[in-house]
Amino acid sequence: MRITTIRRTVQFLSLGAMVAVPLLNHRGIAAVSGSFYSLNIGPVLFTDPLIAIQSLLATLRFEAVLLASALIPAGIALVLGRVFCSWVCPQNTLSELFDTLSNRLGLAHFFTLGSTPLIRYAVLAAILAATLLFGFPLASLLSAPGIISVQTARLIYEGTVGLELTLIGIIILTELFLVRRVWCNHLCPVGSMLGLFKCKKTMKVVLSEAENRLCIHCRECAKACQLGLNPIAGQLAPQCHNCGACIDACRKMTGERKPLFFRF
């Protein structure tokens, strides 16, 4: 089965959960509650590592439970890479949708940014420094998945949404007309923080060097990558969020040879 088929299912389910959780919570069924900032599944608490670190910096207090609850998401990133971004995050789902749309419409972008990881680490460092300096949880206001999930709940509970959604609008318009997929690729602090949890064994896309699995240089993998990465040039980390689109494109061309695959 295509990786993308499974991924679309997971994306769809996570969008559905974003609507179902507030609806169920209001009926008193609160086994699962929260948002992409912080989520309870039964007694287990999950917190976005960025938000946990932000709390530490903004308050200079060691909230053990909050920090511990970031360990599972960080652990998932350590093993599977930034799969939260590509498989779950609603901003990525939206951005993917609009990117597909703009390709169909043949919209051209004004700028391109290379695949340098410097921008994302500079942005993350600036946000964390400002959080420490002002004692204000700035990252919460810049977490696109957090904003989308809280505002969905707010729409269901209060019938209104807040101007926080302006950020989401700006991201979409920028990506449509100025720089392709710039948020997930270079700016998002949530993804940058998750990307810090990596090691040699973290799951990644690799190109086989075995003779019976040689790459045919069709370049379909690079064309399939919305983030503009090129798997055969080996320039993936830290932007690559393991969506698997390149692997699907590769299978289509090479069948059972599978030169491109996920490896731990």
Next chain:
Amino acid sequence: MSRDFLRPPGAVPEEDFIGRCIRCGKCALACPYRAIRVAGLLDGLTLMGTPIIRARLSPCYLCLKCVPVCPSGALDGRVKKREQVRMGTARIKKKDCLTWQGTFCRSCYDHCPLFNEAITMDSELRPVVNEKKCVGCGICEHVCPAESVAINVIPGGAG
């Protein structure tokens, strides 16, 4: 710091609250009365995403379901009983209060969840707020029938 809204029960003092609250919205999801609202940008950039209660619209009924769901310590988990809550203190404006002006009314007295403790009647059956007992839930403000609501919760305090 003056503000025209209350924080949910258990909230730490306002200057700490702004920094500690991670804007996750869990307390609003937990509130069965939809009393806890999520502040928008129009409420101010620093308040955006934080939980607020506008008692006149919808007060806090002190079920305390929001306190244990807070992951950040912005709502202090040690607050477990309604008597520990300190969202603010009710204040009666005698010139607007029906009873203090001579008409008989005991809406605030009757609806106060800390009945006959936080709001008592004086010897002439006029309501008086006991500031030591009042938790600031805002139910009195919500039920006051006077044209320009005569009892208001002044936000503040911790808990």
